[in-house]
Amino acid sequence: MPDITTLDSHRDTVDESAARDAIPGHPLGVKPSGNALFAAENLRSAIGTLGLVPDELILILLEFLDCRSLLQLGQTCKAFAAFTRTEDLWKTLFIRSPPAMFTWRGTWRATYLNLPQSKVASLDCSSLFSDALHRPFYCAHISLEPFASNIPARNQITRLPNLSAEEFQEEWSDTPFILTEPVKEWPVYHQWSVETLLPKHGETLFRAEAVDWPFRTYVDYMKNNSDESPLYLFDKEFVSKMGLKVGPPNEEPGTAYWPPPCFGEDFFSVLGNDRPDRQWLIIGPKRSGSTFHKDPNATSAWNAVIRGSKYWIMFPSSSKLPPPPGVYVSEDQSEVTSPLSIAEWLLGFHAEARRTQGCIEGICAEGEILHVPSGWWHLVVNLEPAIALTQNFIPRAHLTAALDFLSNKADQVSGFRKDVSNPYERFVAKMQASHPESLQSALDELKKKAEGRKRKWDEIVHGKPDTNDANTESGTGGFSFGFGGDDSDAEIP
Known part of the structure; x- marks a missing residue:
């Protein structure tokens, strides 16, 4: 009889026994x-x-x-x-x-x-x-490594050295990918680690989910906790707190980092200081991360790993595709329900997810940067203690999606200051002044989509027109909702 470990090595799914070893x-x-x-x-x-x-x-x-x-x-x-x-x-x-x-x-x-340990x-x-x-x-x-290994070839996130702005716009704006070179040019890549940040920023308060802790305290937590879902440092004000300069080095001497050229176009920049939150410092221990979500306001994002490594698993969003396995979404997509912890999802749904249409996954290593297109579901977990920078942006290819979100999902818009009223109107006005042609093109596309939705609804209510149907001319063909005893139909919008 063959050894059971030999049999396990041929399984197509993650071997849970390996996850239990430690x-x-x-x-x-x-x-x-x-x-x-x-x-x-x-x-x-x-x-x-x-x-x-x-x-x-x-x-x-x-x-x-x-x-x-x-x-x-x-x-x-x-x-x-x-x-x-x-x-x-x-x-x-x-x-x-x-x-x-x-x-x-x-x-x-x-x-x-x-309580000191001796008193527990x-x-x-x-x-x-x-x-x-x-x-x-x-x-x-549980060990995370089995879930992040043996990724099927069909699921692998594409890896590229670099991309130009033109290549991104023409071919890659709708596709996740990892760039291996740009981050290695950043000063922070060569300068930052937990140990080098502590002397200067040990007493600086950073936001870690629901608490504001000195960085020194958070590092103590990072090094000594057994939380199922470790506290994640996710600070949007780090640039001012740390006194950083951000921007292209030819424009900003002494800059700490800058977006790669392919991510340089960002239409939300027309709002200036009124734009929503866009950049975050992310630090966390092994096992910390984010459960499945989409980025806010239909934006795209990039996530650059300065130290450590991250495992990503992603799914496209489409009316024709369900959400990822184990994720349940309300009809208006304003509420997302999934297992409370990343480990729980990995144990219960990871094997099924790998077999699901559209699934892509990969490891973004130290010095690499990953692109998250607008609307993509993604879960990310740190495979080791990690430092990362992330930024949200609106590229040309997703301007229509952002306008649609701001206009039709106003109750889900986030990240704007409270005194910024009606973000959609403000954004349209600024775009009209700065990029009128791009705005008009996006609005025209929105109009076509709205008309398409209306036609689809009419077909559901009335049925598709049939020139061979004698009832077509009188308008009585197809399906409609009707109430009462008269000859008229009351349509339900």
Whole structure:
């Protein structure tokens, strides 16, 4: 009989056993619920009537408790001690009322309570069986490498040394790709690392999701955390905070970096200081990243890796194609639902995603830059601690999409200052003054699309005209909605 590892090596999907190799035991000894079937003892029996409640609901109920109540409940039995140590509970408490001064101590609970490791009680909960408690720990420790390796040739993101603005506009504006050379010309590529940034910016406050931390504190967190979804530094004001100059070196002496020429055209620049947020510094530990999303305001984007490497998996957006596996979108696409963590999505949907039409994936390594076309779904995760820069822009090829979004999805427009009223009208006025021909071409295309949608709706309501149908001349052919007993049809718009 062949060895099972030999059989596994021929599988077309990710080998989950490889992802489990480096997973340590749960710090409290908690095991998956299936182990309870053969257990002689189950600590869950000690929680009384609440034993009838699913673990997931218990955790939801615990979200309503304050710090004192969580501590008191955790002292009643080992089972509740394990439930009340759930990191998300303490992360929520920390974000809701952060301590004025604190030292990161490896976990949200220890940090919030200011407990050094020597003061954290050690408990044996090896007779507690709960997927709700074990799964986040499991997801926080699975190896990412199996998911980012053995990428099918048909899925590989195209890699190019460089592109001119003309080549981008003519052939590549709708396609993801990786450029391997431009970033290596940037001063920040040669100068930046976590270690070199700390002396100058250690006390600078940067935005990391819902908190503003000194960079030194965030680095402590980066180096010592076990979060399923690690906190991601994502700061839009880094240029002013760090005193950087940005722009072509022939125009801006001492510049830190500049967009490659192929990404130089950006029609949102006509808005000047009224444009929406466009550039971010991104820093994060291994496993941090972003779950599936599209970039805001129908913009395109580039993402340049200064240190580390990132795994990307992407899907085109189309009315003819569903969203990525495991992603559910509301009818107006304003709400996106997917697994809460990247690891959970990888475990549940990655193999299916690789077989899905339109899927492309790849690794953007240190010194490389990736293009995200307007409207593309993408998930990205750091394979190692990483520093990156990203910027959103509107190229000529996607001006129509941006105008359509600003005009018809005003409730989803984001990134503008509150005092910038009616971004669509303001953008059109500025484009009319600076690029009237491009604007008119885009508006004409929008008009054609609107007319096409109207014709499609008319065909649904009335049916396609048929010159051989005797009813066509009288207008009674096809399908329509009708109510009442008279001879007229009431059309529903």
